[in-house]
Amino acid sequence: MDSVTQGMEIDLETLTDAAGVRHAPVAAPARIVSLVPSITELLFALKLEDQVVGRTHYCIHPAPLVATISSVGGTKKVKYARLRALQPTHVIVNVDENPRELAERLMADGLQVIVTHPLAPEDNVPLYRLLGGIFNRAAEAEALAARFERALVELRGAVWPRRRVLYLIWHKPWMGVSRDTYIARMLALVGWETLPAECETRYPELEINRALLDAADLILFSSEPYRFLPEHLETFARDYACPLEKLRLIDGEMTSWYGSRAIQGLRYLAQFAHDYE
Secondary structure, three states, X not given: OOHHHOOOOOOHHHHEOOOOOEOOOOOOOOOEEEOOHHHHHHHHHOOOHXXXXXXXXXXXXXOOHHHHOEEOEOOOOEOHHHHHHOOOOEEEEEOOOOOXXXXXXXXXXXXXXXXXXXOOHHHHHHHHHHHHHHOOOXXXXXXXXXXXXXXXXXXXXXXXXXXXXXXXXXXXXXXXXOOXXXXXXXXXXXXXXXXXXXXXXXXXXXXXXXXXXXXXXXXXXXXXXXXXXXXXXXXXXXXXXXOHHHEEEEOHHHXXXXXXXXXXXXXXXXXXXXXXX
């Protein structure tokens, strides 16, 4: 067992992933391919950088260290032969970010696939413990959990006025987020309810109309997956006769990235909401 976990008892129940698969702690250094940008960053925070052998080209943090890791393509379109050539022992995927067919193919080829699906900020703590337990980094996982929980207590300790917000993630077509998403539950921590209130899909296409605009106290333009810029706000204000002061750019990494970045995300969101008051 790795020296950092000596004296720490791992609860094997924490090693069950989002697909219901229970994983065993590794007995030797792993060879990990991460197909999830935020989890690639988390693996570095868990001090596993020497065991990460592959990533997607969207895995950009922590820069510049991550640049030394081989890229296997995108989150949706993976160069499969390149991935297999890296001889991974474990591949980490996410329900929202990676195709199910890819995960099933990896499993059929005998690889250990760790499926993740955080749906709320609170899910970060079991995520830390899942990966920390599998890869013998329990101490590092508990340190991250403590930092996250402190930041969450601080955020919840403030009184936030209720706001209705339209959170835009894409243009042509316009797309937003339902309340059944990690992003919406992050925003809810500062009293912000996403619009529309009811959606058939988690990331709905939106018709921008007067009723929707009037219902929103604030319209947020995320930096990802579509990178909205100041000129997009100006065009939107003109095209939809919407007051420019209702429009804000927001750092999408801080609201949508789970993992170690979520700790910073909680503090970012508190400051962002405070600036709007």
